[in-house]
Amino acid sequence: METQDPIPPAVPPPAPNPERKTLDDRAKMTELERIRHSCAHVLATAILRLWPDAQFAYGPPVENGFYYDLECSHRISPEDFAKLEEEMKKEIKANHVFEKLTVTREQAIADAQTGRLGGLAERPGNASKFKLDLLQNIPEGEPISYFKNGDFIDLCAGPHVMRTGNIGAFKLTTVAAAYYKGDEQGPQLQRIYGTAFKNKTALEEWLKLQEEAKRRDHRKIGAEMNLFAFDAEFTGPGLPLWLPKGGAILEELEKLAKETEFQAGYVRVKTPHLAREKMYKTSGHLPYYAESMFPPMELSGENVRCNEKEAAEEKFQEALRSLQYEQQTPQGVEALVGKLLSVSDEVRLSRTDRYYLKAMNCPHHHRIFAAEPHSYRDLPLRLAEYGTCYRYEQSGELFGLMRVRAMNMNDAHIYCTPEQFAEEFRAVNEMYLKYFSIFGLGKYQMRFSTSSPEGLGKKYVNEPELWKQTEDMVRKVLVESGINFVEVANEAAFYGPKIDVQVWSAIGREFTIATNQVDFAVPAKFGLTYRDRDNTDKTPLCIHRAPLGTHERFIGFLIEHYAGNFPLWLAPDQVRVITLGDDENLIKEGKRLVHELRQNFVRVDGDFTNEPIKAKIANAEHARVHTMLVLGPRDLEAGHVSVRLHTGGPQGAKPTAQVVADILQSIKERRA
């Protein structure tokens, strides 16, 4: 039977540390990490036996195994894994000692130049270029060491297991491309992923766990339950179609958000899906964000008004007037044609109006704020909207519902005074926690992202004082609320610090499920003000928040969280009334019950066919119908229905009225 037991979607790993590991960090490596790191060396050894020209970069242990990045004339594919694993087994069987050698920097550079580092022997003319680069990054004074197993010598600080034979069980998993040092502009390397364990049993257990994780993949369950569909051919990649069953979940979430926000003093607004270019020029999102936006729609024509239009037309006329003097020579004509073309292009552009599909709702909300004058007495103003946003994510980044190109955001912008900020920010965090408790969401990480002094004026607006103030405010709220969080420098939004809630998908990918951001910059760009007590105009602070993220990602996450077995209030199929056979009286009572539930807004249907009861139950179970109400002659006689839960099996017969009341109560309370 399928249950809700949490197959761990991978334990939250510590935030990946882009910085170089210190020797102290390395000394803390667990035994499993040492096994995996050692296995990376064994992999490199095997690769070199097959393709001696390979040059190696990094080969660290990672959450579920290890990888080694390399450059090699041969393109390694999974078809090569069998022979690679053969070579690796030989190296493990040879049981070589991982021998540590400490060398001078000069020696290391010399060895790298001969190609000896990350090699089985010296390779004249094939210097260990990545190792040379790595050597540059080792701070003066830090000892430099090699690790040697058999013929293979690698520049490495360790630590390792004692001998290659200590690697109990391993498996190569996948190949990928990876940029050197993660830099998109840098060289692209081949990355071979593998995993290793102390013994075969542990490896097999892990592989089994991977299989189980795949079974709760939202893409698989979404298809099984008919929640959503992708239709790349007609609708487009990354543009989900919500089927009726998925629509039901979406409606429930939206209802929850609207009720919660209403009670918290939010007001609802509605804004269009697109806006003119000026919107995003003003907000500062263009040109920085243009890459992530769908290309603009260009409208041109006489009725387009634009400031530059007249100026451009003037230039055009001027070019025409010069025609008579310059057309004497061929060069003159050519120059003139070029000039006319460029000017006419200018005129065309000046007559073109550009509309962008919105990638975020904030600018629209800012314009709503600007549509009316505001007094400090109006604040805080909390504008909420399930806004539909469009982002042109790179094709390789699309991932089921978790990463799409059209999304419905549980968005709101809170405009407040600095005095109100802490209270508002705290209230938002409380809303998060309320939601998480409704969904029984325990495995997440709050990540507090701050600026960096170096990024001021570049990545971040240049307001050191405001950065410090808002970061202090946020930190204080977090600490006072007793919320566990990690602080990450240099990850803030350009307009202020933020808190992201990180969760992990069934297959272990990390996602931001919710976000809460401070904005002390953009309202000023739009000239937003409120009249303060002292009769001066001041710029409000803005909090961007999306505790339920987007429907797409949040539902994708919930599908995996519940493994498709939703609580009653969220279940697309809440109740099915199943008659035992198709006796007229049974059907009559069945229909009455369906009608009663439906009039109380329960998503209910009836199965009154003459299929055997076992088949009808099986159908309902496969559809993950939350509650099955079986109606047979005995039940009818007693005024009962027999209750069966998808996640709990048969619950016995109960009076119909009581069952209905329980169902309505469970939905109302949004019971887990």
Place this chain on the structure above:
RNA sequence: GCCAGUGUAGCUCAGUGGUAGAGCAACGGUUUUGUAAACCGUCGGUCGUCGGUUCAAUCCCGACCACUGGCUCCA
């Protein structure tokens, strides 16, 4: 966008250089049933798209598209 892999009926999957099958689903019957699948029949596919090789391509080759695993990026 980059690297690798995959693409056969609505779903899960077989299969072959001589224009394709199974189970489930759907539909039509028969069956009259107490909690995960009764029986019979019918329908269903230009084998992702376009080109090439070949007497002949779903199969071999190429390009493109989409999806999957990663990289980069992000709600």
